[in-house]
Amino acid sequence: MIEPGLYNYWIVVFLMMAGLYVVVARGNLIKKLVGLNVFQASVFLLYITMGKVEGGTAPILAEGVTVYSNPLPHVLILTAIVVGVATTALGLALVVRIQEAYGSIEEDELEEKDERDERKLRS
């Protein structure tokens, strides 16, 4: 049996940082959402990993099995995944509306347009 060690956690950290970086660094609203998803996926992975019990099987009552993985984190993360999907859906819907309203989904262009509006109001 291969010792998994902290391998999973390294992946979690990598995904988390990569996701956050994309959210912060990309100006395209869709790409930001993708980054957000990656970021959330890293947390899903974190939860799934912690539920694993070495040598344990799926938590189904069966003959001759005494060690089970902990099902609770898995169930929890199902909820979180649902939340994540809802967030992504809502985010994408907003992006569509933004595209309709502004004609762009690049953050800097949006800001420029907003500023122009504001200047117009002030004058």
Next chain:
Amino acid sequence: MITSNLPALQVVVPLLAGPLCVLLRREDVSYAIALLASWASFAMSILLLMAVLENGPISFAFGGWEPPWGIEYRIDSVNAYVLLIVAAIGAIVITYARPSVAYEIEPQRRYLFYTAYLLCLAGLLGVTITGDAFNVFVFLEISSLSSYVLISLGRDRQALTAAYRYLIFGTIGATFYLIGVGLLYQTTGTLNMADLAERVSTVTDSRTVRVAFAFMAVGLAMKAALFPLHIWLPNAYAYAPSVVSVFLAATATKVSVYLLLRVYFTIFGTPFAIQTMGLGDALMPLAILAMFVGSAVAIFQPDIKRMLAYSSVAQIGYMVLGIGIATTVGLTAGILHLFNHALMKGALFMAMGCVFYRLGSVRLEAMHGIGKTMPWTMGAFVVGGLSLIGVPATAGFVSKWYLILAAFERDWWWAAVLVLLSSLLAIIYVWRVIEVAYFRPPSDSAATAAEAPSVMVVPMWVLAGANVYFGLDTRVSVGVAQQAAKSLMDGGV
């Protein structure tokens, strides 16, 4: 039967009423449902607070699964108080909402508005009432997702970008919190807050616990719009429909601050949070920066809703300052300001809602001379503004009194000076509006404006009156806040 199930009903009623609105799809019916559900929640929150004050904490096991295995709803003096704030504001706002919603939101979307409103209310109540750390996350996301929707219903296109930005920040914040919960679960194997509190205290040396603390603190600070993580807030409040601004400003950040308290003091415990992690020292500079940056930026805003939003950033600074002082009096001040700020910002945003309803704008230049044509609305604004400044005989004075008292008791006289200085900034930004509203010759739109309909004026004045009432009679507001602070400092759940 009903009484024993009150904690569940508190959340379930608005949670079910929301989808009901979608099914029925009619604006008037959905409004009636929302009104009914909100007032029912308010009534229940009063009953709960009374029960808690009388008999101590209430524990409710969901589905008969006893804690710590099942999800527990646990109500003590702290969250009973916050529940009351949220439910009361929810009820008053929905009473006020109808004309404003009809004016600002297209007919075919109105029932969706009420749905989202109810879901948001349910989410906020859920976050407050639950005693389960993961359940908090779920409710947090219910309230957040519905508030993104609510904000995006605003009339300007900036509402969309504001909602999007809030979505990104909110999700990151909530996910941070989720990471923290995961790490805690990893070390302790439980999600029940009371249980967590017990077990965390035995493993405080663990780096995992400390990392969990950091993740949760940052995540919640984001949701609470603590400086410098506040940048989502001003636009979100400024461009949201008026009703949403009132509701979110008076409740959403409060609930996040409550959650901060819960996590710091109940789960991690006062000694760990304050001494080991140096929470007070970390929060203090941020709170002070928030007070000053928020107020200073507010002074230069031409859009009054945006101005109020920045003022909220500053006011959150006051609450966090109270928490950062980390004594019983400090916490009392923080919790008290939670309540009082809900009253004042509620009244102020409602006044802006009325102005928007008549003028179609809340920019300063549109409000010239509005004091003459909308005397009741601007009267409420003045009362709310005075409360924001902290003039005696208003609720804001009482908060400020406790905050400064707490600072003096710890010999942090500089903190007291800074609180007072930042109140002076509040005078400037409030008076800017008052001068324009009362002394400038009316603008074209203001000259022809009429007073807002009484459905809006009456709830607004209920809140404005509450500002005065709770400035004079502080038995309830201070009493409960003191009790809550004491129970938090004692580390009890």
Next chain:
Amino acid sequence: MSAPALMVWALAVPSVGTVLILMSEGRPNQREAITLLTAAALFAVVLSLAPTVYTGGRPDISLFTMLPGLEIRLTLEPLGMMFACIASGLWILNSIYSIGYMRAKKERHQTRFYACFAIAIASAMGVAMAGNMLTLFVFYEILTLSTYPLVTHSGDEQAVRSGRTYLGILLGTSIFFQLAAIIWTWAAAGTLDFTIGGILDGKIEGPFIGLLLFLYMYGIGKAALMPIHRWLPAAMVAPTPVSALLHAVAVVKAGVFTVLKVIVYIFGADFLRESGYADWLMYIAGASLVLASIVALTKDNLKARLAYSTVSQLAYVVLGAALLMPLSIVGGAMHIAMHAFGKITLFFCAGAIYVASGKTEISDMDGIGRRMPVTVAAFGIGALSVIGLPPFGGAWSKYLLALGAMDAGHVVFVAVFMMSSLLNVAYLMPIVARGFFAGSDDGGGIREAPFFCVVPLCLTAFGCLALFFFADDLYRLLAPIGGGTG
């Protein structure tokens, strides 16, 4: 009726009056009748309290608990009794005067004017009867806010700007300094009740005493201690009745009244004297006293000159308190009364001249006394009283103040008082002299101001004279506040 109940009535009467005034919008006669009736009723209530206090009674009533351990509470003691009598008594005369003035000038928003006036008086009553510092602070702030619409009455650019100065200084200092001082006191002493001998003895020490005193003195912006006096000249933009009653009597006297209360009942004069950390206040007050008089000399606008004169006279009271001697404190307290009558007379006259002739600058007033002899004669009496010459009330208070300065061993302040009195002569008497003797005889058809304007100013001028003869009663009423300190 029992004395505590009467105190509540003293707050309730003007409050009810406010509501009734607001309800008579559009019916000027009814509105003004209500104002007069309210003023008379209030004065009757206040007067009926006087015997109790005079014979040593200290009626006391707790209205409700505002903060745990802190009540909104009314306690009447001699100083407050005097202040309440002055404010309510002069309100009657001022209301009569207001009717003449406001009607003659055809001012707008008169209902708002009368209503705010009544609220201001109610809060002045609250200040006078406050039983602890919190109560006083609450009413102090209400007084500031209720007078803001009066200052900005005309609503034009200048009024708004002055209003900004007015509110900025009064609200700013009270929140920034005074509130801090009050909370500090509360944190240190655990009480805010006004107690003879003070509440801070042994609670704070060293330079902190000086710091706390500083916070109080500059927190009480209404006392117009230099350099935070700017609001008072700014407030002169208000209609004259406002300047007369509020900015010569109710508001400014609430300020120096608070100063006296703080020094006598919060710190305790003995405690302060022994600490030695109050000396700076004497010098500041002395400087304020002389400087304001000098500034007054340079002002050609009559109301501005009177405003600076008020700043100077307020400094007398503060100086009296700062000398910390029984005689000087009583003298300071008496000066509140003496100056009130003198200055309100002067303002009434200034207003009457403005109503009758439209003149506001002193240099235009040559020969006006020959046209308006009654007004200018009254002005002369008021001026003599403010200067402090017998047989007018002002003589006594200045005499006591000078005695107090001698007692304290600060002869330099006796010189300051003398010098300032000379300056008073220099800036007040030329107006009378010009009025009667200068200029040519063609008055341009100027006649005495309306009857409603002239009667009150005659009465207050007579009051200046009467106070000279009844000063002894006043002294006996006030003696306990000085006597309690040693």
